[in-house]
Amino acid sequence: MLKFVQKHKKDVPLLFTLKIHTFMKANLSSQIKLDRTPKRYYRPANAFERTALTRFEKIQTEIYESTEEGSSQIAKEVSDLIRNRKKEGRFCVMALGSGPGTHSVYKELVRLHRDEKLSFSNVIVFNISEFYPLDEAAPGTTRILQETLLNQVDIDPTNVFTPRGTTEKEGVFEFCKEYEKSIENYGGLDLALLEIGPLGNLGFNEPGSQANSSTRLMLIGSESRHNASGMFSSTESVPGSAITMGISTILGAKKLILMAWGENKAAIVKGAIEGNVTDALPASYLQLHKDAKVVLDLSAAENLTRISTPWLVTSCEWxxxxxxxxxxxxxxxxxxxxxxxxxxxxxxxxxxxxxxxxxxxxxxxxxxxxxxxHTITGWPGGKPNADDTFRPERAKPYPKKVIVFSPHPDDDVISMGGTLKRLVDQHHDVHVAYETSGNIAVGDEDMMRYVMLMQSIAKEFQFETPEAMAKLEEISEFVKQKKDGDIDLKLIRYLKGQIRQGEARTACNYIGVKPENVHFLQLPFYETGTIKKGELSEADRDIVKNLLLEVKPDQIFVAGDLADPHGTHRVCLDAVLAAIDDVKNDKWMKNCRVWMYRGAWAEWEIDHIEMAVPISPEELRQKRNSILKHQSQMENAPFLGDDERLFWQRSEDRNRATANLYTQLGLASYEAIEAFVEYHPQ
Known part of the structure; x- marks a missing residue:
């Protein structure tokens, strides 16, 4: 159809042409893994091939190309179960998790309810876990389930059961017993649906949980508290315990579906599916269930033998x-x-x-x-007047116009600060485009330093107006009264965004990027004021596209983090790829190369690296200094996590590890290396 429209464009009404023009591919990042994974490895054609490929897998495992496809298949299975139970005149009793990995499934279930008349009138829902203790107004897993699913379907509210975070301490034990009895009274669970946690936990069943454990009060580990910090004002605000269904309660379900999306789950997934059953990895208990299934996207499956080392289970397509x-x-x-x-x-x-x-x-x-x-080069923009036959980048044109897209206002220097400095020093016309404001990553304490500074210098600098002082006082009072889950005032979000912009400009100035080449795109999907972001839209794509059309770069660098399918980095990547897809047939774009870099937590695997830029000890020090310009992201940043290393330390450790790997393979020895993979628009 599209080819026909392009061929006969003059005969097509303008309105229809515009619809074709604005169609957006919103999930192109999911295609990146497909370049190296033959479909027969993850979707075998028959049972014989499947048996050979999955010989190391101890749980039935289904792998899909994308989170969306996997979520759609899970939702279909759930909807079929609900409809079958309704035909039988029975309730469908489900235990539901609330982790972010489940949200795409719930989104599809809501669509099925809206568009295909899937009714939840016969559904009984038991929430798998809830924080404890929890105030009535505080955020929690119950609220997440309501927002993502329950409030958008026709379920009877009296059919929804959840652990009460407000239960008196003296009554917690009795409440847990009653919760188990409620499940028994409905004939047990037909289905338990949840995601695999960051430590392989099921609900809040942390490592060490026993197979015979039932609903109980459980202390939450630091990693789980950190992952839940997005719902609260900080990790410290997350309750230290939770009421959770036990392992035996979950395994008691007639059917189990566990899901995992993104490469940050790959190591845990491999252990749960191919390793031994162990209480150190609660998800491995699924091996004991006769009707359990794990559903993955390719990124989460990448460490499984059939994806990672297929030569051990089949003949390969080399x-x-x-x-x-x-x-x-x-x-x-x-x-x-x-x-x-x-x-x-x-x-x-x-x-x-x-x-x-x-x-x-x-x-x-x-x-x-x-x-x-041949991947190693000290000239990331291409070496002029040199034979580029075996070099990662072309010699011409020189100098190049370059855009570095940075999801947050520090990812550029954290991820490729050494390469960025090289590009500037080698006289390329370098632009840096910050896709989001990053305002939610500024702690209140850091912001208040600026508020107090402005209050103290207002008179001397002659902006001590009633309006200005009232705004500063409004900010101060809000911070004093702020509770977990409160959305910052628009004024506060603006100020936090300006703090990050100032730090980014300072870092760019230190590196040598021209002030007029620093762009703050403020993509709309990010500006919700909360951890939960909006959907990628054509407005986001068009902002990126307009910059591309303005600069018409010869080189694009973009963050290629695929760890979290719902994270800001992934959405920012999809925004750039969607914009590239829209202009890929332009003459200038045909001569443009797109390079993907990684963030502070992980590097490209060496089999994918196509450009490795060595960093000298002096350049590494300069990179560290540029990262340190982002003062709000040092010790007080809300999303540092439990890793005690600061961003510059993580970055240096990653870059040195890449260099050491090259050395171990028998290549030249460098202080550090930043690595890149080329993206090819389809």
């Missing part, structure tokens, strides 16, 4: 990246650099296919060694 992955894996297994690997090493570790393809270990070794060597 390409350059998979060969590189296999050889790097073999180096780690044997403890040898690339050029010391032998035929025996290949044969002993399931890689004899490569010997058959290349004739000898030496031939494979040389190929991969040269391949990795």
């Amino acid at each position: 390409n350059d990246k998979l060969i590189r992955r296999a050889i790097v894996w073999l180096c780690k297994i044997t403890g040898k650099p690339i050029l010391k690997l032998t035929n025996k090493d290949y044969n002993d570790n399931g890689l004899s296919e490569l010997l058959a393809l290349y004739g000898s270990a030496y031939n494979v070794n040389i190929k991969i060694f040269n391949d990795l060597q």
Whole structure:
């Protein structure tokens, strides 16, 4: 249809043409993993292939290309169960989790209710867990379930049961017993639906939970409290315990569906599905259930054997990246650099296919060694007047117009500060575009330093007007009265945003980026005032697109973090990719290259790295200084987490680890390396 419209554009009404023009691909980031994962690995054609591929998996596992596809399939299964129970004249009794991974499923269930008349009139819901103690007005898992599902469907409120965070301490034990009895009174759970937690926890069943545990009061670990901090004003405000269904209660459901999205869950997923049953990883208890299933997107599945090391379970579709992955894996297994690997090493570790393809270990070794060597460059914008045959970037044009897209006002320097400085020093025309204000990541304490400063200098600088002083007083009073879950005043969000803009300008000035080349895009999806963000829209895409059309860059750098499918970095990536998709046929865009970088927590796996930029000790120090310009993101930032390292320390550790890996493989030894992967618009 689209091809027909483009071919006969003159004959198409203007209104229809505009609809075609504004159609937006909103989830292009989900396609990135597909470039290296043949579909037969994650969607085998028949039972025989599936049996071979999943030989290490101890739980039924379904892998989908995207979170949306996986969520849609889960929602269909849930809706079928509800409808079947209704035909039988029975209640459908479900235990529901409230973690962010479940929200996309609930969104689809709401759509099915609205568009396909799915009724919840016969549904009984038991909330899996709730914080304790909890004030009536405080945020909690019950409120999340209401907002994401229950308030948008036709469920009878009297059919919704939840642990009461307001229960008196003396009555908690009795309440837990009654909660179990309520489940029994409805004939037990037909379905338990929840996501795998960051530590492999089920609900608030933390590591150490026993298989025979029932509904009880449970202390919450620091990691779980940190992950819940988005609902509260800080990690310290998160209640220290929760009432949660026990492992035995969850396993008592007739059917279990556990989900995980994003590569930050990949390591936990592998342990739960392919490891041993252990109380250190509560999700592994699903191996004991006769009708349990784990649903994943490709990112969450990337550590499973059939995705990560498919040569151990099947014959492979070998390409350059998979060969590189296999050889790097073999180096780690044997403890040898690339050029010391032998035929025996290949044969002993399931890689004899490569010997058959290349004739000898030496031939494979040389190929991969040269391949990795060619990723290394000190000229991220391309070296002028040089042979660029084996270089990651083109020599021409020089200098290049470059845009670095940064999700928050510090991701640029945290993730690629050394490369950014190189690009400036090598005389490219570098623009930095900050996609969001980052205002929610400024703590009240940091903001109040500026408020008190303005109050103290107002008279001297002659802005001691009644209006100005009233606004500063309004801010001070709001902060004093602020409770968990309160949304900051618009004035406060503005001030916090200006704090981050000032820090970003200072860092850019330190690096040498021209002031007129610093852009603050303020994408609308972010500006909700809460941790929960809006949906990516055409307005977000068009803001990015307008900048692209204004600059018409030769090079684009974009944050390629895929860890959280619902996180700000992922949405920002999708905004840029959607804008690129809209202009990909423009002449200038055909000569533009798009490079993806990673954040402070993880680096690209070495088999994907296509450009590795060495950072000297002096450049690493300069990068640290540029990160330190973001003072509000040091010790007091709300989202530092439980990792005691500051952002500059995490970044340096990551960059040094990448350099050490290159050294271990037998390549040159550098102080640090920043790594990039090229994105190819389809």
